[in-house]
Amino acid sequence: MDAFKLLTRSTKLKPASSAPTSARLPSTGKAENPQLFRNAELDRALAEARQGKKRKRGDAAAAAAADDDDDEAVAVNLDFFNPGKRKRDQASDDEGHDDDEDRSSGGEEEVDEEDSMDDVERRTILNSHKIKVTDLRDWDVLHPTKPAEKPKKKKKKQEAAAAPPVPSKKEQKKARRLYPEPLVSFQELRTKHKISKRLAENVAEQGFTVPTEVQLGTLPLLLGGSKVLGASSSAISADPDLLVVAPTGSGKTLSFLIPVINKILRLHHEQPDERGIFSVVVAPTKELAGQIVNEGRKLVLGTGVKIALMKKGMEVVERGDEDDRAVKTTDILDEDSEEDSSSASDEDEEENTEKKKTRTKAPVTKSDILVTTPLQLVNALSANRTKPLAQLPLVRSLVLDEADVLLDPLFREQTLDIWRSCSHPDMRISLWSATMGSNIEDLVKSTIKERQEFHGLETNSSSPLVRLVVGLKDSAIPNIDHKLIYAATEQGKLLGLRQLLRPATASSSDVRLRPPFLIFTQTIPRAVALHSELLYDIPVEAGGSSRIAVLHSDLSDIQRSEIMKGFRKGEIWILVTTDLLARGVDFRGINGVVNYDIPNSAAVYVHRVGRTGRAGREGGIAVTFYTKEDIPYVKSIANIIDVSEKLRGKTGEKSIQKWLLDALPDLSKNAKKELKKHGVRARQSHNKQTKEEENGKHRPGQTRISTKSGYERRMENKKKGAIAASRKRKDTAVPSGDPGSDEDWNGLDD
Numbered sequence: 001m002d003a004f005k006l007l008t009r010s011t012k013l014k015p016a017s018s019a020p021t022s023a024r025l026p027s028t029g030k031a032e033n034p035q036l037f038r039n040a041e042l043d044r045a046l047a048e049a050r051q052g053k054k055r056k057r058g059d060a061a062a063a064a065a066a067d068d069d070d071d072e073a074v075a076v077n078l079d080f081f082n083p084g085k086r087k088r089d090q091a092s093d094d095e096g097h098d099d100d101e102d103r104s105s106g107g108e109e110e111v112d113e114e115d116s117m118d119d120v121e122r123r124t125i126l127n128s129h130k131i132k133v134t135d136l137r138d139w140d141v142l143h144p145t146k147p148a149e150k151p152k153k154k155k156k157k158q159e160a161a162a163a164p165p166v167p168s169k170k171e172q173k174k175a176r177r178l179y180p181e182p183l184v185s186f187q188e189l190r191t192k193h194k195i196s197k198r199l200a201e202n203v204a205e206q207g208f209t210v211p212t213e214v215q216l217g218t219l220p221l222l223l224g225g226s227k228v229l230g231a232s233s234s235a236i237s238a239d240p241d242l243l244v245v246a247p248t249g250s251g252k253t254l255s256f257l258i259p260v261i262n263k264i265l266r267l268h269h270e271q272p273d274e275r276g277i278f279s280v281v282v283a284p285t286k287e288l289a290g291q292i293v294n295e296g297r298k299l300v301l302g303t304g305v306k307i308a309l310m311k312k313g314m315e316v317v318e319r320g321d322e323d324d325r326a327v328k329t330t331d332i333l334d335e336d337s338e339e340d341s342s343s344a345s346d347e348d349e350e351e352n353t354e355k356k357k358t359r360t361k362a363p364v365t366k367s368d369i370l371v372t373t374p375l376q377l378v379n380a381l382s383a384n385r386t387k388p389l390a391q392l393p394l395v396r397s398l399v400l401d402e403a404d405v406l407l408d409p410l411f412r413e414q415t416l417d418i419w420r421s422c423s424h425p426d427m428r429i430s431l432w433s434a435t436m437g438s439n440i441e442d443l444v445k446s447t448i449k450e451r452q453e454f455h456g457l458e459t460n461s462s463s464p465l466v467r468l469v470v471g472l473k474d475s476a477i478p479n480i481d482h483k484l485i486y487a488a489t490e491q492g493k494l495l496g497l498r499q500l501l502r503p504a505t506a507s508s509s510d511v512r513l514r515p516p517f518l519i520f521t522q523t524i525p526r527a528v529a530l531h532s533e534l535l536y537d538i539p540v541e542a543g544g545s546s547r548i549a550v551l552h553s554d555l556s557d558i559q560r561s562e563i564m565k566g567f568r569k570g571e572i573w574i575l576v577t578t579d580l581l582a583r584g585v586d587f588r589g590i591n592g593v594v595n596y597d598i599p600n601s602a603a604v605y606v607h608r609v610g611r612t613g614r615a616g617r618e619g620g621i622a623v624t625f626y627t628k629e630d631i632p633y634v635k636s637i638a639n640i641i642d643v644s645e646k647l648r649g650k651t652g653e654k655s656i657q658k659w660l661l662d663a664l665p666d667l668s669k670n671a672k673k674e675l676k677k678h679g680v681r682a683r684q685s686h687n688k689q690t691k692e693e694e695n696g697k698h699r700p701g702q703t704r705i706s707t708k709s710g711y712e713r714r715m716e717n718k719k720k721g722a723i724a725a726s727r728k729r730k731d732t733a734v735p736s737g738d739p740g741s742d743e744d745w746n747g748l749d750d
C-alpha cells in the first residue's frame with residue numbers, strides 16, 4: 001500500500017520517476033554510506049597507498065591477503081585481555097563463551113607494527129572526515145615546568161635566559177590537537193583493538209559496512225590498543241574521559257556501548273569474583289533509555305554481560321539495613337514529571353502524586369550495565385530521598401547520553417549526584433550529544449576535580465579529558481532538506497500542515513512529505529489538540545484515524561510503549577508529539593519532521609530535525625512553520641539551516657535568502673534564556689486565556705489549534721451543551737429543589 005497515494009486522496013499522482021527524491025527517501029531502506037563527511041577519492045588514494053606499503057614490505061602473504069581482505073591480512077595478536085603484551089596468553093572469558101573462539105582465531109603472531117598508520121595518514125583521514133580531537137587538560141598539566149634541580153649557579157643563569165616563552169593561544173590550540181589512529185573498518189575492532197570475538201561477531205551481525213565518523217574517531221580512543229599521537233608527537237595514554245559532539249543519527253550509541261561491554265568482559269576475566277554494576281548509562285527519557293537497552297542486548301548476546309533498564313522499585317545497592325527488608329516507601333516523584341521537564345518545560349505541570357505502598361525489598365540487580373533516566377537512579381540510590389545517596393563502588397564507565405540536556409539546570413543536580421556516587425578511582429566518564437553548550441566543558445572539568453577530591457582520589461593527569469567533535473559543532477546534519485515556512489497565523493499553520501498531508505492539491509514546487517513523519521508541538525495540550533484536529537484527515541481506505549497518534553509524557557508507560565511500537569512497525573504513520581521525542585530516539589525510516597511550533601532553541605531544532613536522515617540517509621525533510629509571533633525567535637533556526645546547506649555544498653537557490661537572514665532580528669541573551677525556559681509565551685497554555693491575551697497583545701484564541709473561528713466554536717459548544725443538558729433533564733428525575741442540578745451543567749464554557 002502506498003501511504004502517500006492514499007493520503008493525497010488522489011489517483012493522479014505523478015509516477016515515482018518524476019519525483020526524483022522519492023527514490024532515495026529514508027523509508028526506502030538502508031543508506032549507501034553512513035559517513036556524512038567522506039571523500040571517496042581520498043579514501044581510494046589512501047587505500048592504494050596502504051596496499052602499496054604492504055607490498056613493499058615484501059611480505060608475500062600480506063600482499064596476497066591485501067588484495068582479498070585488507071583486515072584479514074593484518075597479522076594478529078588477539079590477546080583480548082592483555083593488550084599490552086606481544087604474545088597471546090590462552091585467555092578465556094569468565095562465561096567461557098569466547099574462550100574457544102578467541103583461541104582458535106588468536107594465533108601466536110605478533111602485531112605488525114608497520115600496519116599502524118603513519119602520522120600523515122592519520123591526519124589526512126581525520127581531517128577529511130572532519131574529526132577534531134583535542135586534549136582539554138590545563139596547559140600547566142600538559143606542559144609542567146620542570147622542578148628546579150639545584151643546578152650550578154652559572155648554569156642556572158643560562159637556563160633562566162633560555163626559559164621558553166609562554167606559547168600564544170593559537171600555538172596552545174595547535175599543541176592540544178590529537179591524532180588517534182582512526183578505525184577504518186569494523187574488523188579492526190578485533191584485529192587491532194582485540195575486542196572479544198563474540199562481541200565482534202555481534203557487531204558484524206548488525207550488517208554495518210563502514211564505521212561512521214564518530215565510531216571512526218572514538219572507538220580507538222576508548223578501546224585502547226593503538227597510539228594516540230599529539231600534534232607534537234607526544235602520546236597520551238588511552239582511556240580518557242571523553243566529551244563527544246557528533247551529528248544526530250551518526251551512531252553514537254554503538255560508539256559508547258562497544259567499549260563499555262568490552263571493558264566489562266575484561267573485568268569479568270580479570271576479577272571473576274567481582275560482580276555488580278560496572279557501567280551506568282544515563283539518558284533523559286524512558287524512550288531513549290529503552291532504546292539503548294535494546295541496542296545493548298544485541299551486542300551482549302552470548303558474552304555473559306547483562307544489561308538492564310532501570311525500573312521503579314529496582315534495588316541497585318546493598319544497604320544491609322534491616323529496615324529495608326519491608327519498607328514503606330513514598331514515591332515522591334513520578335518519573336513522568338522528570339520527562340515532562342525534558343519535553344517542554346512549560347507544559348502544564350503534572351501533579352506529583354504521592355503513592356504510599358508497602359513493598360518487599362527486591363534483590364539487588366545483577367546487571368553489569370544499568371541504563372536509566374537520572375531521577376530513577378537518584379531515587380533508588382537515596383531510597384526515594386529518605387537516605388543519604390549510596391555509592392556505586394564498582395562503576396568503571398559512566399555514560400551521559402544527550403549530556404547537554406542532562407547537565408542542563410533541569411537535570412543537573414540529579415546527574416551530578418549520580419556522577420559523584422561513582423566512587424571507583426578508575427571510573428571514566430563519557431559525554432555524548434549532537435550539541436554541547438560552551439559552559440559544559442568547564443562544568444565537566446570542575447566536576448571531575450570535585451569528584452576526585454570528594455572520594456580522596458589522586459588527581460591523575462594521565463587520564464586526560466579529551467574532546468572529539470565531528471563536523472561543525474551544534475549544526476544540523478547536512479543530508480536533509482530544510483523548509484522554513486511563514487504561515488502568518490495559527491490557522492495558516494494548520495492549513496499548511498493539511499497541504500503537506502495532501503500534497504496533490506498543492507503546486508508542484510511545494511514540499512512533499514511522505515509518511516512516516518513526526519510533528520512537534522510546544523506543549524502537551526497543543527499536541528493533543530493538533531492530534532484531534534487531524535484525526536479525520538486520513539482517509540478510511542488508508543486506515544483512518546488509526547494512522548495518526550499522539551505521544552507525550554502524560555500518557556501511561558504502557559500507552560507510550562504501545563505507540564512507539566506502532567510507529568516503529570509502520571502501523572502509525574503520523575506521530576504528533578512534544579520534545580519528549582526530540583532527542584536520541586531512532587526511527588530509522590522517518591521521511592520527515594514537522595516543527596508545527598518552532599523549537600525553544602537552536603539546539604532543540606538540531607535534535608528534532610535529526611530524527612530524519614539517520615545514518616546518512618538522504619531525502620529527509622524538515623519543515624518549520626512560523627507565525628507573526630515567532631518572528632523574533634526564528635533567526636537562530638535560519639542560521640542553522642544556512643550553515644547546514646553550506647556544509648552540504650548546496651548549489652542553486654538557498655532555502656534561506658540572505659535578505660531574510662539580515663532582516664530577522666537577533667535575540668538578546670535574556671530573551672534566549674526565557675524562550676528556552678518557557679517557549680513562545682503566546683502559545684503557552686492552550687485553550688486558556690494567556691497573559692498576552694489578557695494584556696490585549698494577542699486576540700483571544702489566536703494561538704488555538706483549530707481552523708474554526710471562535711464564533712463557530714462557541715456556537716457549537718452552546719449547541720452541544722444544550723443537547724447534553726436536555727438529555728440530562730430527560731434521563732434523571734431531578735428531585736424538586738435540588739440545588740446541584742443547575743450548577744453541574746457547564747456546557748457554555750467557551
Ligand SMILES: Nc1ncnc2c1ncn2[C@@H]1O[C@H](COP(=O)(O)OP(=O)(O)OP(=O)(O)O)[C@@H](O)[C@H]1O
Nearest residue numbers: 034208210211212248249250251252253584586615
Ligand atoms: N556504522 C554504521 N553504519 C550504518 N548504520 C549505523 C552505523 N552505526 C549505527 N548505525 C545506525 O544509525 C542509526 C542511528 O544511530 P544512533 O541512534 O546511535 O545515533 P546517535 O548518534 O545516537 O543519534 P542522536 O544524536 O539522534 O541520538 C541507528 O539506526 C543505528 O543502527
